[in-house]
Each structure stands twice: as structure tokens, then as C-alpha cells.
Amino acid sequence: MVRAIWIVVLSLFHEAAWAADEPFINLEFSATNLLILFSTVLVFVMHLGFSALEAGLAQRKNTANVLFKNLGVLSIGLITYALVGYGLMYPGEAFSGSFFGFGDFGVEGNRVSADGDSYSYYTDFIFQAMFAATAATIVSGAVAERIKLTSFLVFAALLVSICYPIVGMWKWGGGWLDTLSTPFYDFAGSTLVHSVGGWAALAAVMILGPRIGKYGENGKINAIYPHSMPLACIGALLLWFGWYGFNGGSVLAADFDTVSRVFVTTSLAAAAGIVGSAIGSLYFVKSLDLANGLNGALAGLVGITAGADVISPMASLFVGLVAGVLVVGSVVMFDKLRLDDPVGALSVHLVCGIWGTLAVGLFGSKAGLDQLVSQGIGIAAVGATTFGFSYIAVSLVKRVMGWRVTEEEEVTGLDIAEHGISAYRGFQFEWESGHRTSQLKIRRVYGRLNPINGRIEPDRTSDPDRPQPILNMKKAG
16 A cells, blocks of 8 residues: 555656656656655654744743744744745855855746756755754744844844855855865754754853843852643654654655664664763752753754764764763753753754764764864854854844843743733643642633733633632642
């Protein structure tokens, strides 16, 4: 049955080609297009994962704001990459070995793809566009709960349309990093996607400052607890699921031996990342923290992304294990530096992106001193450029539009301040503490939202006799 479906789908590619008076397209071309387009769908699912993970790790009062930011980044990322980003990232052979090049504005189907005739132009564009939007989404988590929405979206547009494609061109567009005597190697973007997002996030967080109450006097670090660990867990697993398209699709060919190898190394690195984060959690925070476990899986995924096709399955276990330890240790480090990152984006994408890129020079078929030097050159060049661009861009946006919400808006919650709604509209959550137990009352409230405190206050005049409590939960206190 499955084989029959594949035959029908592949035949449709042939039908479309003949209808367009194109030359004969073989099965390899059709299978490659199908693989990349399916991978594009999986990368799209990663945006749902980012949304759920960030929303779950944020406070309840900022949930709708987090979701809107992620929706806006996807929209702006696709549009700006289509208008100018793709032309900057893939300017053509005339700019081989260059630091900068530009092909054309917009998306024109009469141009060939970046890989010639291996797959169609539109297939190439949409896959790359999904990657571009991912870089800006990384920044979203690091600046959550105190960033001005419009200012963030303007910065995201600048990052995706200018900075990301320029540094991406240095390798994937045939630029200078790809023409070193030992070419820099980044299979699917540990540096060119994840570290780009991480460096941009670092600049944004440095200028933005921490959330109110996060850091006290004498170096005290106050916990600001997530509102939904189940939602965060769903988000992390969706990201893992989408990563099979992120890495698998980056083979850019219907070479199923390589694709299956990439699936294996990706899976093992993520699994080892969880183990590494558990070790790190026990050492640094003396408990098996779930948030660290989720970030451990993502750390392993980021770490293997640069070399998923050249690092062996057994070596991928070590890459993921080290990434899992690093992500927990770097979360602690950034907190000591008073760089407030609600979701651990700096640790996952910046620190582990650097580690994964260096791992290409340490393990696998490309390992060697010359390769390690080239990896270091690429990390330094991309890091310096992205951080410098982002710091200047954020400073300009801050001067023109402002960068942070007011203290009152932050305390009230960005759902109310920025959107005038609550993600859990109609429900109010309260812990009522007693001598021996605490009781969580979730009430369905019929009334109006108080814009001052963000609570839904009952309106007894509209329905005074309607019962309110719908769920009580008790826990040991």
C-alpha cells in the first residue's frame, strides 16, 4: 500500500513536469524534491514546538504575547527572506569566495536552484526560508516577558533579511568560508542557524536587562517559575520531531543511506543530551530538573547539527552527552553574569552551537587540526559579525521605538499590556494555603477582565446564581 502511494506521488511530479514542457525529470529528481518538501513541513512544525516550549516556560500572564511573537516571527521571516534574504544568501557563482553578493529581489521561478538541477528552485527557496525564520525564533525565547512586541518584530525583520543571509552565504552560498584551503563545515546550521540566533539573543539580552525581581542583592538569583511544564515538554518533543526534517532534509538529495545515518546520529545525540543534562543537573542544582532535561535534548540536537552526516553514531553519543552537561553549566553561568534568559536559549543555541561546530574538527570523517582551525575561524567570524550587527540594530531600534515595556506593563503581564486579553480568559488560578494543605482552585468566572491586575473579576449582576468552582486540586503542603 505504501509503495503504491509513493508511485502515485512520484508520478505526479512527472505529470507536472510534462505539463510544463520541461525536459524529462528522473525519479531521483522527484524523490529529492519530495524529501526536501516533506522536510520543510517538519521544520515548520518546529515553530509550533518553539511556541509551546517558550509559552510553557514563561509565566501565565505572558502566554498570549509569547504565542503572538512566534507567529509574527514566522510571518516576517518568510516575507523578508523572500523579498531580499534569499538573494543575499544565494547570489550565484559570480560571487564565489566573496564576503558579500546579491542575486535579485523577490522569488523568481525562472532561476535555477542553489544546487543546479538536483531539485527545483521553489523547493530550494521554501526549505531555506523555514530555516531563516528559525534563527529569529531563537531570540524570542531569550527576551521573553519584558520585550516590546513591535520592537522585537522590527529587529527580527532586520536579522532575517540582512544578517542571517549574509553570514549564511559565506558557507552555503559559496562564499569565503567555503573556499578556505580546508573549508569550514556546517552541515545543517549549528553555527549558521543556531549560533546566529544565539549571538543575536546575547546582544538583545545585554541591552534589555533582566526581568523584574530575577536578581537580588549580593548576587542572589531568584527563581521565576514556568507556568506549564506539560506545555514545555510538548514543545521540546515537537522540536525533536521537527529536527528530523531540519537535519534529514539538509542532505538535499534522495540518498537514503545518508538520510538514515543522519536520523540515527540526530536521535542518539538528543538522547545522550538528556543523560548529560541529568548529570549536569545533579552536579550544579542537586536535583533532576525537568526544564534542564528538555534543554538537554535540544542541546544534543544543536550539537550534532553541524556534523550529523560526517560524525559516527557512537561519536554522536559523546557529542550529545557533552552538550547536555554544557547546557546546564552555561545556564548557571549566564545567571551568575545576570543575563536573564527565561528559556535557556543562549545555552542551547549559542554555547552548544559552538560546541557542535568544533566537534566536526574533533570527530568523524573530517576530523583534524586543519579542520578544527577552519571551524574556529567560522565560529569567530560569524559570531563577531552577528553580535556586532545585532547590538547596533537593537541600539537603533531602542532609540527610535524603545526596547522594553514599562515596569507597570511587565508586572501586569504582556497579555494585558500588549494584547488586551488573557491566554486563559475566563479562568483564574489561585493557591489557597492552609496549615497542612494547599488547594488549587480553578474557577470559571463570568465577568470582566480587570486591566490593572490582570484578573477576571466576577460580575454577579449578570448571573448571580451560576456556580463558579469547577475543579479543585489538593497537594500535600
